[in-house]
Amino acid sequence: MDIKRRNFLKIAAGGGLLLAGGVPAMAREPKKLSPEAVGMLYDATACIGCRACQTACKQHNEMPVEHSTPNSVWDDPVDLSSKTLNIIKVYATGTALNKDSETDGYSFIKRHCMHCVDPACVSACPVSALKKHAQTGVVSYDKGACIGCRYCQLACPYNIPKFEFDKPFPQIRKCQLCDHRFKDNKYSACCEFCPTGASVFGKVSDLLAEAQKRLTLKPGEYYNYPVAHIKSAQVSYRPVAKYLPRIYGEKEGGGSQVLMLAAVPFEKLGMPALDEKSDAAFSENIQHTVYKGMIGPGVLLAGLLFAAYKNTNKSDE
Amino acid sequence: MTESKPLGGKIITKPFLVCAFFFAIAAVLLVKRFIYGIGAVSNLSDGYPWGIWIAYDVVTGTAIACGGYSMALLVYIFNKGEYHPLVKPALLASMFGYTLAGFSVMFDIGRYWQAYNLFLPKYFQLNSVMFEVALCVSLYIGVLWMEFSPTLAEWIQAKGLKKALNRVMFIFIAIGILLPTMHQSSLGSLLLIAGKKVSPLWHTGFLPLLFLISAITMGFAIVIFESIISSVGFRREIETPILSKLAGLIPVLIAIYLVVRFADILIGGKIGLVFAFDLKAIMFIIENILYIIPAVILFSPENRSRNRQLFISAGCLLLAGSVYRFNAFLIGFDPGAGWQYFPSFSEIMITLGVISLEIMAYMIFVKKMPVLSGMRHA
Numbered sequence: 001m002d003i004k005r006r007n008f009l010k011i012a013a014g015g016g017l018l019l020a021g022g023v024p025a026m027a028r029e030p031k032k033l034s035p036e037a038v039g040m041l042y043d044a045t046a047c048i049g050c051r052a053c054q055t056a057c058k059q060h061n062e063m064p065v066e067h068s069t070p071n072s073v074w075d076d077p078v079d080l081s082s083k084t085l086n087i088i089k090v091y092a093t094g095t096a097l098n099k100d101s102e103t104d105g106y107s108f109i110k111r112h113c114m115h116c117v118d119p120a121c122v123s124a125c126p127v128s129a130l131k132k133h134a135q136t137g138v139v140s141y142d143k144g145a146c147i148g149c150r151y152c153q154l155a156c157p158y159n160i161p162k163f164e165f166d167k168p169f170p171q172i173r174k175c176q177l178c179d180h181r182f183k184d185n186k187y188s189a190c191c192e193f194c195p196t197g198a199s200v201f202g203k204v205s206d207l208l209a210e211a212q213k214r215l216t217l218k219p220g221e222y223y224n225y226p227v228a229h230i231k232s233a234q235v236s237y238r239p240v241a242k243y244l245p246r247i248y249g250e251k252e253g254g255g256s257q258v259l260m261l262a263a264v265p266f267e268k269l270g271m272p273a274l275d276e277k278s279d280a281a282f283s284e285n286i287q288h289t290v291y292k293g294m295i296g297p298g299v300l301l302a303g304l305l306f307a308a309y310k311n312t313n314k315s316d317e
Numbered sequence: 318m319t320e321s322k323p324l325g326g327k328i329i330t331k332p333f334l335v336c337a338f339f340f341a342i343a344a345v346l347l348v349k350r351f352i353y354g355i356g357a358v359s360n361l362s363d364g365y366p367w368g369i370w371i372a373y374d375v376v377t378g379t380a381i382a383c384g385g386y387s388m389a390l391l392v393y394i395f396n397k398g399e400y401h402p403l404v405k406p407a408l409l410a411s412m413f414g415y416t417l418a419g420f421s422v423m424f425d426i427g428r429y430w431q432a433y434n435l436f437l438p439k440y441f442q443l444n445s446v447m448f449e450v451a452l453c454v455s456l457y458i459g460v461l462w463m464e465f466s467p468t469l470a471e472w473i474q475a476k477g478l479k480k481a482l483n484r485v486m487f488i489f490i491a492i493g494i495l496l497p498t499m500h501q502s503s504l505g506s507l508l509l510i511a512g513k514k515v516s517p518l519w520h521t522g523f524l525p526l527l528f529l530i531s532a533i534t535m536g537f538a539i540v541i542f543e544s545i546i547s548s549v550g551f552r553r554e555i556e557t558p559i560l561s562k563l564a565g566l567i568p569v570l571i572a573i574y575l576v577v578r579f580a581d582i583l584i585g586g587k588i589g590l591v592f593a594f595d596l597k598a599i600m601f602i603i604e605n606i607l608y609i610i611p612a613v614i615l616f617s618p619e620n621r622s623r624n625r626q627l628f629i630s631a632g633c634l635l636l637a638g639s640v641y642r643f644n645a646f647l648i649g650f651d652p653g654a655g656w657q658y659f660p661s662f663s664e665i666m667i668t669l670g671v672i673s674l675e676i677m678a679y680m681i682f683v684k685k686m687p688v689l690s691g692m693r694h695a
Contacts (some may be wrong), residue, residue, distance in 0.1 A: 081363070118512050127440040148427025150366035151447045155510040159652055162363050165356030165429060170427040178625075191540050198680035253512075272513065272653065279512035284444050286522055287506055291449070297495060304491035307394045312487045 009204055030254055030277065031118035033204060037137035037217050038177065039115055039208040039257030040191055043214070044269070045100045045241030046225055047198035049088055053190035057086040057107050057112075060148040060178060060189035082143050083160040085175040086112040086190050091269050097261075100241050102265035107262060109269040110199060112190070113160045113175035114249060114256035115139050116278065123280035124155035129172070137204070137257050138179045143171045156273050157279065177257075192228050196238075202230030211247045211259050214240070254278030321405055321687040323472075324551055333680055343670020347424055355427060358663035363657025365647075367545045369668055372646040374421035376504050377639045379454065380532045382414020384543065385461060386497040387536025388396045391563075402690035404657035405468060406547065407540045409688050412461040413626050413675045421671055422451075446506045453500035457573060460496060463489045497607050501532035508645055516649035517589050518601045521581045524645075529640045530574040537567055538611075538634035547689065556690075559623035561583065571612040575605070600640065600648045607637035633680045 006224040016042050024231050057063065058075060059140035066077040066084050077084040089111060101107075121130045129146035141161075148170060164170035178188040186192065191201035200207070209229055217223055219242040223236040241263050248260040253274040260266065269272055290296060349360045352437035361368050385409035392395045392404055406561050423429050434440045435451050442448050467486065470479035505528025508515050521527075548555040582588055591598050619628040647658065660668075683689055 002626065019493075094608070097554060120512070121609060122511050123444045123449060126442055126445040126451055128442045129440075143428075145431070145434055146428050147431050149425075149427070149447060149451075150427070151507070152607055153363060153366035153447070154507075154514075157514070159364060165354055165359075165361060165363075168352055170354060222473055256450045266606045270654070275354075279510045282522075283446060283506065283510035286509060286525065287444070287449070287503075289445055290502075290525065297499060299493060300498065301495045304494050305488065306486040307396070308490040308494075311393045311396045311398075312483075312490065 018305075026283055028288055030281050033117050033255065034137050035137055035205065036203065037117075037133040037204045037257050038187070038258065039137070039204045039207055040177075040188060040201055041211055041230070042110045042199050042258065042260045043197070044107050044109055044260065044262035045227070045243065046196050046236070046238070047088065047110065048196055048197065049090060049108045051088050052193045052195060053110065053199055054084070054086055054088060056189040057175075057195035060181065061085060063173075066148070068216070070176075080160070080162060080175045082164045082166075085162075085173060088112070089270065091264060093268075102264050102268070107264040107269060108264070109245045109260075109271070110190075111158075111270070112258070113139060113177070114158055114253075115177060116253055116256045118278035119156060119256035119279045120253075120278065120283075121152035121161055123284055124151045128153065130161075133179070134135035134181065136175045136177075136182070139174075140176045140179060141172050141174055146172060146235050148172075155279070157274055173213070185210075187229065194228060195309070197225035197227040197236045200226055200230050200232075204259070206230045207259050208250065211250075211261055214261060215243055215245055215247070217243075219243075251276045254281065266309060321468075321690050322532065322690060323687055325682045326684055328681055328684060332682075333677055336677045339666070339673040340670045340677065343667045343673070346667050347580045348668075349663075350424055350667075355425075357404075358661065360658055360661040360664065362521055362656060362658065364652035365650070365658035367645075367646060368658060369660045369664055370421055370425040372643050373456075373639075373668055373670055374425075375418045375641045375644055377419045378414055378421070378640055379504070380501065380528075380642065381539050381635060382411040382418070383497060383501065383532045383536030384408075384413030384539040385464070385516065385536075386494060386501075387533050388532070389464075389490055390539055391566075392570070393487075393492060400563060402556065403540050403559065403563070403662065404681070405465075405688050405690075406543060407470075407536075408465055409682055410539065410543055410679060412458075412465050413678050415454065415458045417463055417587045417671050417675050424667070426669055430671070444512065446503050450500050450503045453496050453503065453673060457493065457496040457500065460489050464493055465671060475494045497532070498529065502526065502529040502530075504528050505645070508650075509633060509648070512654050514650060515645065516590070516597050516651065517585065517587045518582070518597055519645040519649040521585065522580050523577055526577060527574065527641075530570060530577070531641055534567060534570045534574065534634055534636040537563055537570075538631040538638075541627055541631040542635060544626060546629075547683070549687070551683070553689065555624055557622065557624055557627075560624075560627055561618075564615045564630065565618070566625055568612045571608055571634070574579045575608060575612070578605070597644075597649055600644050604637060604640040604644055607633050607640060611637070 035039050049293050054231040064083045065075040068076050068078045070267055077087055080087050087108050089314045090106055091102060092106040096106045098105035115137060117131055127145045127147055129142045130139060130152055150163055153163060161174045187201040191199045193196055198251045210230055219240055222237055222238050223240050224237055226232050227234045243263055248271055249256040249258055262269060346358050355361055364659035388400060388404045392400050405434040467482045470482055470530060505524035506526055512586045541564060544556055545561055564582040591601055612628050613619050614630045
């Protein structure tokens with residue numbers, strides 16, 4: 001019996017190694033941005049908080065009005081929800097008199113799906129209801145596939161996918177970059193209707209170049225901010241703010257197709273501090289190492305079949 | 318070997334009626350959920366998309382239902398025939414535990430009418446941990462019913478069928494060990510992708526290994542726990558010698574578990590979080606004390622021969638594994654500022670109803686079918 005006990009420990013330890021082996025291995029390369037990928041550049045210093053983008057988003061995505069106060073007449077969401085896919089929020093501190101200042105100041109922030117380069121929601125979804133478009137990189141949702149397990153919500157570092165908890169036949173709602181407007185040669189409504197150029201649409205490579213350029217500008221000098229689209233002829237000529245030297249979304253969580261500039265630290269604006277490696281890669285590396293080609297489980301099953309066959313025949317009633 | 322026999326006796330007893338009462342309340346609340354949506358009965362939110370229906374009914378419930386897995390591992394793989402009388406009741410409890418986890422998922426998921434999409438190859442998503450868990454668990458529910466089927470065949474007195482089933486049973490036994498090994502570890506892996514939303518006290522690359530070891534220990538603990546309860550409840554002799562032998566394995570497994578657990582905390586530089594003494598830290602301490610107590614008690618062979626000590630240790634260990642799972646999925650889960658979760662009254666009542674249903678089914682089965690071995694008190 002003692003020998004058997006040792007066997008037990010040996011096999012248990014072997015199984016443990018099989019699983020633990022997944023930790024250090026790098027089975028999957030981080031995903032790369034498609035050269036055709038599109039996205040947005042949001043410049044908090046150019047945002048005036050008019051919320052034209054919010055209205056345009058509701059209109060062009062046929063989203064319902066949301067009343068958050070008892071007698072509200074207008075759409076007044078307090079945060080993103082299954083009814084609100086895009087929102088302007090404000091950070092205020094002290095007297096809140098100075099725009100884009102960390103002391104006694106305020107700053108706007110625009111929230112919606114970041115369209116991650118390596119999205120956690122896509123990796124998490126068990127039924128391919130969330131997919132990343134191979135060329136545009138848009139992360140979109142297919143309600144015909146979705147089973148409503150809400151694992152995408154658990155996985156998303158930005159808490160973007162929203163679920164209709166108030167409906168008997170619910171679905172997940174999220175920003176899809178207005179991909180339904182692409183076929184008419186149009187783009188994200190929030191950018192098209194932004195009057196100041198705070199939100200501009202374009203190819204991610206162009207947006208990144210523009211963001212990098214803005215960081216080289218001297219605070220106070222005047223600059224032509226493109227309005228609506230990065231290639232647009234319409235510009236807004238305005239003084240440059242004192243940017244923080246960081247492009248949010250360039251590297252966060254493996255990078256995203258929405259990029260942001262601001263003068264107030266992003267963590268204060270409610271953006272999460274993420275590692276450069278995506279959580280999807282971390283999860284898939286471990287999972288893929290354990291289940292690679294189903295070799296591990298296959299070998300284990302063969303051993304189990306052998307042992308079970310031997311031992312049931314012997315001790316059959 | 319002792320033959321298993323139906324216990325007989327009345328089905329409608331006082332405990333049965335109490336369970337039926339709880340189940341009736343849950344049934345009414347479930348009607349409400351299907352008419353008005355999940356939000357009408359739960360405190361689930363976009364920040365806390367998973368509550369006790371997942372953390373208890375699925376993640377903890379299936380771990381408690383690992384008795385069948387742990388015993389099959391011991392009896393059929395490590396050839397410990399002497400534990401054979403414990404296999405059938407363990408299997409029955411596993412069958413109900415898993416079946417009801419599957420049932421719970423059907424009211425937790427929002428688009429339940431499309432649940433079959435999980436089995437359509439065009440929707441397969443092989444990178445998803447959830448895909449692996451869902452497929453594995455549903456397959457395992459079927460396997461558990463197959464493993465239990467000879468008892469059903471015996472009950473309807475289909476001798477030929479029972480013989481035929483027993484001949485191929487080794488296949489189901491083998492698959493029935495492979496599948497829990499896969500999904501009990503993957504239940505831990507579910508949290509890998511949540512990254513920074515899970516406190517580093519629980520988020521680690523070792524999640525699958527820790528969940529697997531702790532599920533196996535919970536499997537042994539529930540066998541001991543149930544065996545003592547059903548002996549007392551149904552006035553049968555307690556199978557102490559066999560239970561104390563089984564209990565000898567537990568300290569070894571807990572030791573392996575705790576080495577991995579604390580190596581991760583220490584090497585990962587997370588020990589400072591324990592000394593923060595906030596809710597997370599306190600729950601972490603409680604969780605691990607609950608692991609250490611049964612390991613210490615059951616380390617002594619003398620304690621292992623005492624029913625009282627066996628019962629307390631098994632209870633502690635079940636609690637330890639449950640607290641670990643609740644901590645990882647709920648206490649340690651923080652989606653960011655502004656989000657809160659505590660289960661609603663209705664949510665709790667629905668979970669209690671599911672547990673009641675499980676107990677009722679167990680009582681019916683052991684009274685009508687040959688599950689428990691026939692060591693009866695006079």
